[in-house]
Amino acid sequence: MKYILIFLSLSACQFSTKNETPAAESRVSTETKVPADTIVPAKYDANKRLIRLTKSDADWKQVLSKTEYYVLREEGTERAFTGDLLKNHETGTYTCRGCGLPLFASDTKFNSGTGWPSFWKPINADFVAEIQDRSHGMVRTEVECARCGGHLGHVFEDGPKPTGLRYCINSVSLDFVQEQ
Numbered sequence: 001m002k003y004i005l006i007f008l009s010l011s012a013c014q015f016s017t018k019n020e021t022p023a024a025e026s027r028v029s030t031e032t033k034v035p036a037d038t039i040v041p042a043k044y045d046a047n048k049r050l051i052r053l054t055k056s057d058a059d060w061k062q063v064l065s066k067t068e069y070y071v072l073r074e075e076g077t078e079r080a081f082t083g084d085l086l087k088n089h090e091t092g093t094y095t096c097r098g099c100g101l102p103l104f105a106s107d108t109k110f111n112s113g114t115g116w117p118s119f120w121k122p123i124n125a126d127f128v129a130e131i132q133d134r135s136h137g138m139v140r141t142e143v144e145c146a147r148c149g150g151h152l153g154h155v156f157e158d159g160p161k162p163t164g165l166r167y168c169i170n171s172v173s174l175d176f177v178q179e180q
């Protein structure tokens, strides 16, 4: 019971800090879901900081499926080997399913054997925020979309050259825009 309470309190801390976004650099939006096959480029404020996207939980629930909400907003994990983008080998761009920000390029995708889409580098390091994750008795580095705060997965230091990194990402957190 004690451990359950500790876990719950840690989770609560995580969730309570997740959606905190300084108002000055945020854009509150109740827009509908980003259409499929659409890249929504980054925009920057006068101080060259990425303009973030903030929605209420209720608004996210309106534009995301239950599974998308669970993974993106509640830091869930899809079951290994079930994601629709795991075996995608087309040339194009992987975007955030929550906001359309371009996150990973197909030429950095590799087969890690883990059952989740894996990449050795993001398109732009500023688009993928890293957060220390101490859940489930492990210390890992969580990665989330820097614009909308959507949970993507984790990054590990056992990836291939040239970076040695392995971004282990849920298919549910991504969309794919094929190069024309």
Ligand code: FE
Residues within 6 Å of the ligand: 096, 097, 098, 099, 100, 101, 145, 146, 147, 148, 149, 150
């Ligand atoms: Fe996003």
